[in-house]
Amino acid sequence: MEASATEHSVGEPPKIPMEPPPPARKSAIEMSADELVAKSIVPVKKEFMCPAPSRLTSDNNGSSGDAVPASTTASAPVSKEKKSKRQLKRERNQEKQSTRNLCPMVAKTGKTDSCPYNDKCRFSHDIEAFKAQKPADIEGNCPFEGDEGPCPYGLGCRFLGTHKTDDVATGTPNVLKNSEINGLKKDVQKLLWKNKMKFPKADANLKVLGLMGPTKSKKTPGVKNEEENQNVSNVSHVTNENNCSEKGTDPIIQNECSLEASENSSDINGADDPRPPKRGKPLTDQTCEVIGEINGSSFEVIDLDTSGKLESLPTVDQIETDKSLKLHPREKKLIDFRDKLYLAPLTTVGNLPFRRVCKILGADITCGEMAMCTNLLQGQAAEWALLRRHVSEDLFGVQICGAFPDTVAKAAELIEQECTVDFIDINMGCPIDLVVNKGAGSALLSKPMRMKNVIQAVSSTVDIPITIKARTSYYEGRSRIDSVIADIAEWGASAVTIHGRSRQQRYTKQPDWDYVYECTKKAPRNLQVLGNGDICSFSDWMTHKSACPELSSCMIARGALVKPWIFTEIKEQRDWDISSGERLDIFRDYVRFGLQHWGSDTKGVETTRHFLLEWLSYTYRYVPYGLLEVIPQKLNWRPPAYFGRDDLETLMASESAADWIKISEMLLGKVPDGFTFSPKHKSNAFDKAENG
Structure with a gap:
């Protein structure tokens, strides 16, 4: 008897009926505007949508619509050999003595005998060898052109062809150096290196508050009465x-x-x-x-x-x-933040050239990048560079970060003594593990008493207004900032900025602006409260200001990185459909400011290029208003693959680092051989973007 079709032979496994395959996922071009918004994708008009997964990027075989220069293509990762500190130092010294590094005095004057160190100089004095290997000049005029005196980089300038013939011979100083202030003096740096800097005001106030730390060791008889050297990074117990x-x-x-x-x-x-x-x-x-x-x-x-x-x-x-x-904290000079456009302190990208661009575009208040107090007290030049101020920044503050009252108070006293700033902002919201693990940043939100001690110590030490930047809490729903908002003014702060996310959230989920409004209404009248979180358009600004009239202002952070002309939009109360040419002009201004800040020699050009590429890793997220189906664009929306209205706009929309490098070459010339770039901020969006 034959088995039926549904039966199976003995010893054979039963046949399981096949399930229908799952429906194919829709691509962005197949979704409606509502579906795109629901998935946090920018709703671009269908005629501009690109079916390809990427724009102007090379595939695995290296073929694409636009050829990528061989110097910018990604190479296979090579494990680097570990080198000792002594070997690295020796290589740095050898690099300085190579012909690529001409002595600054020789480069400025054009004379080999102008260096006071002569043969003992650590740089090369061979002018002909330097000229033979120097990269080609960059198109355009020298950024120092038009100022009194010659270019301070002389023969090393990458715009040497635009210099006047007598520029190198005169050797007079350039007046542009006076446009930046707050530099670290050498004598002060030496005192910081030797732990011999005095902080009389901070020490006196810390003693009154009972925050001096451990008792100092007794002096040995017959020994000169000085404080023993201590490590500044270890709670910064500097000499007194x-x-x-x-x-x-x-x-x-x-x-x-x-x-x-x-x-x-x-x-x-x-x-x-x-x-x-x-x-x-x-x-x-x-x-x-x-x-x-x-x-x-x-x-x-x-x-x-x-x-x-x-x-x-x-x-x-x-x-x-x-x-x-x-002086009581309420008697100090106050800064009126009401309705002023405040550019947030931004790590890496919020440098001085970027702040100059934002000032031109309408920013009222600027703040330097976060500086670690321990590094400032150690006299680290790189950290002090974060405090530099341009003369165009008429209302400027610096942001400092520290874990202990004595560290922060001494750094604040040093800043008041050596710098010209309008306010000092204390960071209590940084979520980075490296900062939080040391007890600084948002870690202070979980320790209200230490938070109080830090604010009181700084406020009683300096006469500059003190502001705070914090998040809602460290952990979601615990030790929230509203529990101390009424006390912050009594501790000595004149303003507080609240980012509507907890440290645990980092930058995920939507900011809780309702909680920011709640804190604003709980704050005393003498404490100005500013909100922060995902402001990316004129309508975002107006929504938050109208929802809570008590809110003094809103701080603009990543929105300014994506579209720095947001300040113009808010002041003119309009949505600006900016063209690709206008955006390129903004980048061109940034490059000019960067060359004036970091230098017009090869090192300055490559430093400017690096920070330009870091900025371009944000600006590609902007989608022009003329291409949107839903206005305005939200900060958490991801841009899909799309074509711009011209080739330059399409290039600016690319998420590939190879295309960012192309934009930099339009402004700063060709990149060096073997050049690669990877953004400092890491996220899933950039893993595939590195150099195409």
Whole structure:
């Protein structure tokens, strides 16, 4: 008897009926605008959508619509040999002595005998060998052209062909160097290197607050009375000799030493046994304002009369007896943030050239990149470079980050003494593991008492307004910022910016603006509250301002990286359908500012290129308004593959680093052989984008 079709032979497994295959996933070009928005994809008009998965990028065989230069194609990863610090130092010294690195003095003057070090100079003096291997000049004019005096980079400038014939011969200084301030002085840096910098105001206030840290060791008899060297990075217990500190040419009166006693510091005891203060001598012939500091408290700045003399300068004893002259936090000079456009401090990309671009486009307030207090107190030049300010930044602040009150207070005192800033912002929201694991950044949100101590220590030390930037909490729903919002003003801060995400969220999910509004309404009237989170258009700004009139302003962060002309849109109350040519002009301005900041020699050109590429890794996310089906674009929407209205707009829409390099070559010439680029910020979107 034959088996039926549904039966199976003995020993054979039963046949399982086949399930129908799952429906094929729709591509972006097949989705409706609502479906694209639901999946957080930018709804681009169908006529501009590209069916290919990428734009202008090379495939595995290297073929594409536009050929990618061989120098920019990705190569197979090669494991680098580990080298010792001594070997790396030796290679750096050899590189300096190569013909690629001409002595700056020789390059500026064009004369081999102009260097004061002669044969002992660590740079090359061979002008002909340098010219033989120097890369070709870049098209365009020297960024220092039109200023009084020659280009400060002389023969090393990559725009040498545009220099005047007598530029190198004159060797006069260039006036453009005065457009940037807040540089670190060499004598101050040496004191920081040797841990001999004094912080009288910070030490006095930390002692009053009981935050001086561990007791200092006793001195050995017969040994010079100085503080022992300690590591600044370990809670920054810097020396506390009671000498006068000096800010520029401004004389400072202090309670623990007079101006005459400043040279005899060996006779002055430590902070635990202060020397009785001497009576301050009346200063009669001064050309600057005088600031008095007594036990960490400051009195009002005294203006000069028309004769150039001080009318009534109080003596030290008189100031000591009048405790009411101590400035209360509410009496400090305040900054009105209301309705001002505030560019957030942005790591890596928020450098000085980028801030200059944003100032041109309408930003009112700018803030430097986050600087670590321990690095500032160690005198690291790279960290101090983050505090530099351009003269166009009329309202400028610096952001510092630290884990302990003494570290942050001493860094703040040093900044007030050496820099010209309008406010100091304390970072309490950075989510990076490297920062959080040291107890700084958003880690302070889980420790309200330390948060209080940091704010109080800094506020009582400096007369500059103090602001705070924080997140909603460290963990979602725990130790939230609204529980201390009413106390922040009493601790000494004049403004607080709240990013509507917790540290745990990082940049995922939508920011909780309702919670920001709630905190704003709980804040006292003397505390200005600013909101932050995914502002990418004029309508976003107006929505948050109208939803909570008590909100002073909104800080703009990643939205300014994607489209820096957002400041123009907000001020003009319109959505700007900017063209690709106008965007290229913005990049061209950035390159010019970058060359003025980092230099027009080969090193400066490549540094400018690097930061331009970092910025381009954000700007490709912008989709022009003329291509959108739904306006405006949200910051968390991912751009699909699309064609622009012209070739340049299509190139700017590419997510490939090879195409970003092409844009940089349009402005800075060809990249060096073997050049590759990978964005500093890592995400899934960039893993496949590296160099095509």
